[in-house]
Amino acid sequence: MLTSSSLRFLSYSLxxxxxxxxLICLNFIDDHSLTTTTTTTTNxxxxxxxxxxxxxxVSIVFQGAANPNNTQQTQAEANQFLTQFQQSPSAWSICVxxxxxxxxxxxxxxxSQTLRNKLKYDLNQLPGKESLEQLRQELIxxxxxFEMLKEGGSSLQIITQLSLCVAVLSIQLNWxxxxxxxxxxxxxxxxxxxxxxxxxxxxSLRGSSSYxxxxxxxxxxxxxxxxxxxRSNDLDAPKAMDTLKSWVRYVDCGVQCMTxxxxxxxxxxxxWLGNCLEILATPESGYFESAVDVVVxxxxxxxxxxPRNVPLVMLLIPSxxxxxxxxxxxxxxxxxxxxxxxxxxxxxxSFLSLLLDPKEMNQVMLVELVLKCASIPDKSTxxxxxxxxxxxxxxxxxxxxxxxRQRKVDYFYPLLMQLTDVCCSLxxxxxxxxxxxxMDDDVKSNRSYTADTVEDCCRLLGGDAVIVQIGKRLQHICxxxxxxxxxxxxxxxxxxxxxxxxxxxxxxxxIPHVMNMVNTFASNPTSQPSxxxxxxxxxxxxxxxxxxxxxxxxxxxxxxxxxxxxxxxxSQASSAAVKHLCESCGPELSGPVVNLYxxxxxxxxxxxxxxxxxxxxxKLMSKMSYADAGLTLQRVMTPVGGQxxxxxxxxxxxxxxxxxxxxxxxxVICTHANPQRSSDxxxxxxxxxxxxxxxxxxxxxxxxNDGNMSENIxxxxxxxxxxxxxxxxxxxxxxxxxxxxxxxxxxxxxxxYCSAICITEFAGVQECSDKLYNLIVTQSQSVFKRFTNLxxxxxxxxxxxxxxxxxxxxxxxxxxxxxxxGDLLCQTLKCAVVGLQVxxxxxxxxxxxxxxNSIEFGLSQSIGHEEREGLQNAIVxxxxxxxxxxLGALLGDTPLFFIDSGSASIAGVLYKLISLCPxxxxxWVKKTAKDCSTSLGPMAEGIEHEIIRILSQPPGQRNEFNRxxxxxxxxxxxxxxxxxxxxxxx
Numbered sequence: 013m014l015t016s017s018s019l020r021f022l023s024y025s026l027x028x029x030x031x032x033x034x035l036i037c038l039n040f041i042d043d044h045s046l047t048t049t050t051t052t053t054t055n056x057x058x059x060x061x062x063x064x065x066x067x068x069x070v071s072i073v074f075q076g077a078a079n080p081n082n083t084q085q086t087q088a089e090a091n092q093f094l095t096q097f098q099q100s101p102s103a104w105s106i107c108v109x110x111x112x113x114x115x116x117x118x119x120x121x122x123x124s125q126t127l128r129n130k131l132k133y134d135l136n137q138l139p140g141k142e143s144l145e146q147l148r149q150e151l152i153x154x155x156x157x158f159e160m161l162k163e164g165g166s167s168l169q170i171i172t173q174l175s176l177c178v179a180v181l182s183i184q185l186n187w188x189x190x191x192x193x194x195x196x197x198x199x200x201x202x203x204x205x206x207x208x209x210x211x212x213x214x215x216s217l218r219g220s221s222s223y224x225x226x227x228x229x230x231x232x233x234x235x236x237x238x239x240x241x242x243r244s245n246d247l248d249a250p251k252a253m254d255t256l257k258s259w260v261r262y263v264d265c266g267v268q269c270m271t272x273x274x275x276x277x278x279x280x281x282x283x284w285l286g287n288c289l290e291i292l293a294t295p296e297s298g299y300f301e302s303a304v305d306v307v308v309x310x311x312x313x314x315x316x317x318x319p320r321n322v323p324l325v326m327l328l329i330p331s332x333x334x335x336x337x338x339x340x341x342x343x344x345x346x347x348x349x350x351x352x353x354x355x356x357x358x359x360x361x362s363f364l365s366l367l368l369d370p371k372e373m374n375q376v377m378l379v380e381l382v383l384k385c386a387s388i389p390d391k392s393t394x395x396x397x398x399x400x401x402x403x404x405x406x407x408x409x410x411x412x413x414x415x416x417r418q419r420k421v422d423y424f425y426p427l428l429m430q431l432t433d434v435c436c437s438l439x440x441x442x443x444x445x446x447x448x449x450x451m452d453d454d455v456k457s458n459r460s461y462t463a464d465t466v467e468d469c470c471r472l473l474g475g476d477a478v479i480v481q482i483g484k485r486l487q488h489i490c491x492x493x494x495x496x497x498x499x500x501x502x503x504x505x506x507x508x509x510x511x512x513x514x515x516x517x518x519x520x521x522x523i524p525h526v527m528n529m530v531n532t533f534a535s536n537p538t539s540q541p542s543x544x545x546x547x548x549x550x551x552x553x554x555x556x557x558x559x560x561x562x563x564x565x566x567x568x569x570x571x572x573x574x575x576x577x578x579x580x581x582x583s584q585a586s587s588a589a590v591k592h593l594c595e596s597c598g599p600e601l602s603g604p605v606v607n608l609y610x611x612x613x614x615x616x617x618x619x620x621x622x623x624x625x626x627x628x629x630x631k632l633m634s635k636m637s638y639a640d641a642g643l644t645l646q647r648v649m650t651p652v653g654g655q656x657x658x659x660x661x662x663x664x665x666x667x668x669x670x671x672x673x674x675x676x677x678x679x680v681i682c683t684h685a686n687p688q689r690s691s692d693x694x695x696x697x698x699x700x701x702x703x704x705x706x707x708x709x710x711x712x713x714x715x716x717n718d719g720n721m722s723e724n725i726x727x728x729x730x731x732x733x734x735x736x737x738x739x740x741x742x743x744x745x746x747x748x749x750x751x752x753x754x755x756x757x758x759x760x761x762x763x764x765y766c767s768a769i770c771i772t773e774f775a776g777v778q779e780c781s782d783k784l785y786n787l788i789v790t791q792s793q794s795v796f797k798r799f800t801n802l803x804x805x806x807x808x809x810x811x812x813x814x815x816x817x818x819x820x821x822x823x824x825x826x827x828x829x830x831x832x833x834g835d836l837l838c839q840t841l842k843c844a845v846v847g848l849q850v851x852x853x854x855x856x857x858x859x860x861x862x863x864x865n866s867i868e869f870g871l872s873q874s875i876g877h878e879e880r881e882g883l884q885n886a887i888v889x890x891x892x893x894x895x896x897x898x899l900g901a902l903l904g905d906t907p908l909f910f911i912d913s914g915s916a917s918i919a920g921v922l923y924k925l926i927s928l929c930p931x932x933x934x935x936w937v938k939k940t941a942k943d944c945s946t947s948l949g950p951m952a953e954g955i956e957h958e959i960i961r962i963l964s965q966p967p968g969q970r971n972e973f974n975r976x977x978x979x980x981x982x983x984x985x986x987x988x989x990x991x992x993x994x995x996x997x998x
Contacts, residue, residue, distance in 0.1 A: 025539055034995070044418060049469045063106055067119045069093050075119050091673055098126050101137040111154045111174075116167045124173035131180040151178050153174045155208075156199050172207060181212035182220040188226035194791050202241055202248045209234055210255040213262045222356030224264065224792060231265035232282070239284035242299060253302030256284065260309040267314055270324045281327050285310065289331045292355065295348045304351040307332075311362040312356075325363060332359055338380055342388075350393045353385040360400045368407050370416065379404070381919060386434050389456055394438055398461040401431065405468040421472050425873045432469050432481045432507075438462045439503035446541035447581050463510035475514025476521075482507050482520035486529075501529070502544045505551055512554035517561045526551070526560075527565055533571035534907055542581035549576050553589030556596035566597065571602050577617055587621035599635040606647055613651045619673050621679050630684035633696075641687030644698055652677045660710040671715055675724040678704070683731040686857075698736045701743060726762035737773055744774060745783055752790040759798060764814035768821045775825030785829040788822055791815070796844070799851045802849055807832040809852035816862035817845060823865045830878035831869065831886075841866065843891035856909045860916035863894065868926040889928060895936040898922055899959065902981050912974035919977040938965045955984060 070083050097103055103126055110123040130137070138144060155174050161167045194208055204773035213234075216227050238252040246252075259265070274280035281289070291303035311328075314321040332355065343349050360367070360382040367375045386397040408424070411417035415861040421428075439462055445451055451480055460662065470478045472808065486504040489496045508526055515523065530548045533540055540548075552569050559565050573589055577580035594605055609625050629648055633641040655674045659666055682697050689695075701708070715721045729747060732742050740747075748770060753765040767787055773782040795815050799805055803814055819840055822830055840862070847859040869875060870883045898918050900906040912919035928932050942957045962980060967973050 014599055020737075029619075063109055063113075066097060066110070066123075066231055067115075068107055069097075070119045070122045074122075091968075098129065099134070103130060103136075104138065104147075108150060108154075111170070112150075112157075114157055114161060116158065116161055116170060117250075117877065120170050121173065123599045124170045124177070128173055128177045128180060131177055131184060141185070144181065147946055148178070148181055148185070148187075151181065152200070154198060154615075155204055158865070159201055159204050171204060172211075174205040174206070175211045177210050181214040182212060183215055183223060186220060186223050188223060191227070191230040193278050195233070195237065200898050202246065203251060204296060206238070206241075206248060206251045206255045209237075210251075210258045213255070213258045216263060224725065228263055228265045230261055231259060231559055232753070234259055235269070235282065237285045239287055242287060243283075243341065244366055249299055250302055253299055253306060256288075257302070257305045260306060260313060266320075267324055270310065271327065279327065281324075281331070286331075292335055294522070295343070295345070301347065301351055304355060308354055308358050311358040314362070315365070317365040328359075329363070332356075333377070333381075338690070345773075346390055346393070348726065348743070349388060349390065353388065353396050354394050356385050357397045357400050357802065358383050360397075361403055364403055364407055366412060368420065375659065376424065376427065379424060382433060383427055386431070386438070387811065391442075392454055394439040395458040396463055398465055400612070401465045402468060404410055405465075405472055408472055425473065428469055428473055429481055432466060432473075432478050433485055435462045435466045435469075436482060436485050436503050436507050439506050441499045441502065441543065442783050443499075445543065447543050448546065449581070450543075455582055459506070463506065466507050466510055467514070470514040475516070475914045476519070479508065479515055479519065479522045481523065486526070486775045490529075495636050498541060498544055502547050505530075505544075505547050509551040509554045511549065512551075515555070515558070520559065523555065524557055524562075525894045527555070527562070530572075531568055534568045537575050542579060545576055545579070546582045546585045549585040553585065553592040556589070559593065560596040560598070563597070563600075566593070566604070569593075571609065574608055574611070577612065577621065580618075583617055583621045587617075587624035591624045591628035591631075594632045596662060599632060602632045602636060602644060604631070605629055605632060607645060609648060609933075610798070615704050619669070619676060622673075622748035623676055624678060626680045627684050628679055630686075633685050633687045636687055638687055638689045641685075642696060645681070645685060645700065648681070648699065652681075652771070656704065656707050656711065660707050660714065672721065672724060673742065674711075675721070675728055678722070679728040679731055682728060682735050684701055685734060695736050696737045697732060698739050698743070701732050701736075701740075705743065709746075712750060712754055716760070716763075719760060720756065722754075722760035722762045723749070726766040729766050733773050734771050738777060740773070741780070744770065744780065748783060748787045752787055752794075755791055756794040759794070759808065759811060761808075761810040761814040764791065764811065764818045765939070768814075771818075771825050781826055781829060784822070784826060788830070789836060791818070791841065799843060799846070802846060805847055805850050805855075806852075809850055809855040812847050812850055812855035813858035814845065816840075818859040820858075820861045820865045823862075823869055827869050827909055828879055829874070831875075837866065838889045839883060840884040842893055843887055845890070845893040848897045848901060851907045852947050853909045856907060857914075857916050860910055860918070860921060863921045864916050864924060867921065867928055870928045871924065874914045887925075888932070891925070891929070892936040892940065894925065894941040895933060899937070899940055902959070902977070903955070908981070911978055919974045921975050922977065923967050923970060926963060930966070934960075934964045956989060958983065 040698070046131065064230055069090040072079075072086055073094060075082060076087060083323045103839050107123040107127045111127070112120055114120075114121070135144075138147075142627070155171060155178070158167050158171050160176065178190075178194075181187070187193070190212065191209070195207060197205075216224055219227070235256060237255040239251040239821070242249045270282065270285065271279040272282045280286075285306075288306045291297045291299050292307060297303070316322060316325045335352065335355070347964065360378055361834075363378065366373060367379060382397050382400055385734055386394045386401075388394050408417065408420055411420055419617050439459055441451075445455065466482075467479065486501070489504065505526065530551060533545065533548050534861075538544060543726040552573065559569065562722060570590075570606065571595075573586040576586040588607065590608065594601060605625070609622075609629055612625060626648065629644065633644055636644065645913075652674060655670060656678075659671050660675055682702065685697055687696060712725055716725060729751075747765070751763045751767050751770075754760075755767075765769055770787065771784055774784060792815075794810070798811075819830075820921075844859045844863055847855060850856065850859075866883075868886075870880065870887070875883075897906065899907040899923055901918050902911075910917040922933075937960050958980060962976050
């Protein structure tokens with residue numbers, strides 16, 4: 013047995029990959045113990061693997077903690093052993109040996125799965141085609157062997173894996189006659205044959221073009237086999253249907269396989285497809301749902317938009333439309349109804365081009381059929397049709413010319429109006445759902461899709477027509493009962509809310525009645541379920557513009573929203589509604605809103621809801637006089653200032669939530685408070701920041717080390733800078749000093765981002781240039797002090813990203829100081845080369861952006877003499893390292909995230925570097941290419957010559973250069989795969 017100690021020995025002696033082991037020929041598969049020796053350049057390692065060891069390791073891994081003898085260390089060692097085993101050449105022999113022993117347990121399953129993966133990825137470990145032929149024969153034998161066991165689930169799982177093995181092998185061998193060969197194999201049962209055929213169809217996408225062509229040409233053979241099994245009512249008929257579905261989906265057999273010659277030079281449907289359609293007409297058939305799957309795959313694959321498919325479509329239409337009996341969509345069997353809805357909806361989507369065709373073909377009949385599908389009681393089934401309506405409306409919208417489009421819209425107008433009514437029915441909540449918490453994900457998504465469909469109707473029919481239709485439904489609901497179901501009212505309100513963008517402020521036919529209804533809710537809010545109040549609050553927010561034109565509703569609605577704000581179920585919608593009302597209404601609203609905000613401050617509502625209302629208050633300030641805005645700002649700042657003083661004071665009673673809330677409130681004010689003023693009136697946000705500055709400095713020093721808090725603080729400064737712009741100048745130097753100090757102390761990346769905002773806003777101010785440059789120098793010193801090795805870079809990828817984006821921004825806005833002299837530039841370039849080795853996509857993007865911008869500046873026509881000289885000095889000192897770093901990425905020794913895409917890539921750096929100094933690049937490439945390519949072993953020399961050839965030529969067009977670099981990288985990975993003896997990328 014495999015013991016913990018033997019596993020420990022194996023874990024130390026086995027390498028992670030063992031591609032250099034001698035190959036074990038399949039002729040020796042009867043040996044249960046295999047000893048192999050591999051010699052490397054440094055030592056010789058003897059590795060012993062046996063069937064018993066593999067079985068024991070599999071048992072340990074799959075039993076896990078269920079076996080008390082399996083410690084975590086034992087499981088880890090067993091897992092490592094099996095991983096190494098799966099990659100070794102000896103796994104071929106041992107897996108075949110395990111399977112030959114008819115092990116139908118977990119070990120057999122592991123062996124079959126390993127064999128499948130090795131056929132996909134490690135085929136180069138086998139000596140030649142003869143061994144593949146031998147393996148093919150063994151696989152068929154083992155399939156027959158496990159077929160005879162009939163031990164249920166385990167045996168079937170192994171048969172499935174072995175079937176996949178045969179399918180993968182057929183691709184690797186380019187076995188073009190696999191279908192007839194397998195069909196003529198003696199002893200292969202229909203069940204097993206169907207599994208193999210299904211696997212072949214799924215794997216065929218990976219085959220060569222000749223293989224795919226041969227498989228496609230044999231579609232009829234497979235279809236006829238499946239049809240004969242289905243016709244015989246064999247136990248394997250469901251598997252035959254499944255195989256047929258898979259072949260239709262994955263094998264590109266062409267539409268010619270979907271029709272056969274009929275009498276009098278006509279075409280008809282092939283037997284297998286006709287049989288499936290017959291089964292659809294008899295839902296009591298045991299194969300009904302499988303036949304539905306096949307027909308749906310045919311419809312998806314052969315849409316009427318392709319003219320080649322039209323003959324097939326014309327044959328399918330009468331057969332499918334004949335299924336629409338009066339009872340088809342009204343069966344008590346929900347599964348059968350679901351199946352028909354799938355077919356009819358898929359038919360509508362597949363034949364969409366015919367529905368939009370100018371030729372009259374009674375298209376309204378099919379649209380009406382899909383509308384009936386949308387009207388069935390089961391909402392989850394009815395909502396299957398929503399994608400059809402989305403595509404249908406989108407298709408109508410783009411019809412040209414406009415007159416034809418309008419004729420088509422008029423043609424379908426009655427059905428689209430009915431669709432609006434149907435959608436209102438689908439929006440009705442199920443019984444028992446009275447709050448958002450009661451709604452499951454299906455209900456939420458179905459309501460969202462349905463509301464989108466109502467909105468789609470507005471795009472075609474106009475908001476006025478749709479709102480009238482909804483209004484009629486709402487009126488009918490209210491008039492039919494003295495106590496109408498609230499769910500139906502809520503559904504109409506939800507529909508009205510979803511189309512608010514299409515309803516003008518002047519609408520007077522329906523919206524006043526809707527608002528009066530909401531007003532009645534406001535008079536007695538506690539009697540409604542929370543979901544109805546949530547929808548009403550959302551509707552108020554959506555129609556804030558309309559309410560702004562009808563201010564009589566403001567007071568009752570504000571009281572209603574205030575009550576809803578205290579309900580967690582409705583607070584989010586209510587706070588958003590208050591904000592929208594502030595955006596749409598005049599300054600007369602300021603008093604009630606500020607009073608509302610005063611009442612909510614410290615009331616315990618969620619901070620995000622409070623911030624929504626505060627944003628509304630700030631937006632009202634832009635409509636006030638300067639004096640009133642100042643008084644309002646002072647009023648809302650009173651509690652915020654008190655909390656800020658508490659946060660920087662003794663600390664008693666201070667919580668992280670309160671501290672975060674202070675910064676977020678200040679950020680909202682700095683973002684949205686922008687009242688109108690004359691040129692001689694001070695910026696209120698600047699005055700606020702100046703008053704708070706001493707406390708903010710203390711605040712940052714105390715809390716700035718926290719990651720989340722550093723982001724919030726930086727966001728506050730960012731929006732203050734953007735609001736004040738160059739008026740922020742009096743605080744610019746203190747801010748930059750604070751950013752430099754806090755970054756040096758905390759090494760948090762958001763402070764670098766905030767520094768970049770300072771550069772953006774003040775780069776054009778001459779007297780600020782030196783200050784901005786000093787900020788860059790100070791923060792660079794902090795970076796150089798911490799980034800002394802690759803591990804430090806790796807531990808702070810966010811700092812790598814933001815630091816180099818900061819430098820890129822400095823180069824774009826004020827490059828002169830950075831390039832004069834070149835000392836700092838040289839240091840940052842060498843730092844960037846190390847940054848290229850960080851395994852982090854965003855950090856890599858930041859580094860490449862800096863390198864490209866630095867080199868590109870040297871190609872600019874506007875560069876001065878001093879800047880050019882500084883750049884030349886920096887490139888001469890760091891250029892060789894840059895070339896070495898970029899080549900290392902192309903050769904696979906360091907991360908490669910961006911080869912040639914976007915504004916920052918390896919190809920971009922090399923292209924611009926060659927354009928700047930072609931002779932130096934050739935010299936550097938010749939020096940470094942040999943060292944960089946050593947990891948490629950015997951293929952290094954050819955790779956080295958290739959990259960020297962590419963980079964020694966004039967770069968030419970960027971697209972051509974990119975293509976050359978990408979092809980070179982593909983050659984490198986091909987060489988690595990050959991060297992490792994594996995199909996995997998290492």
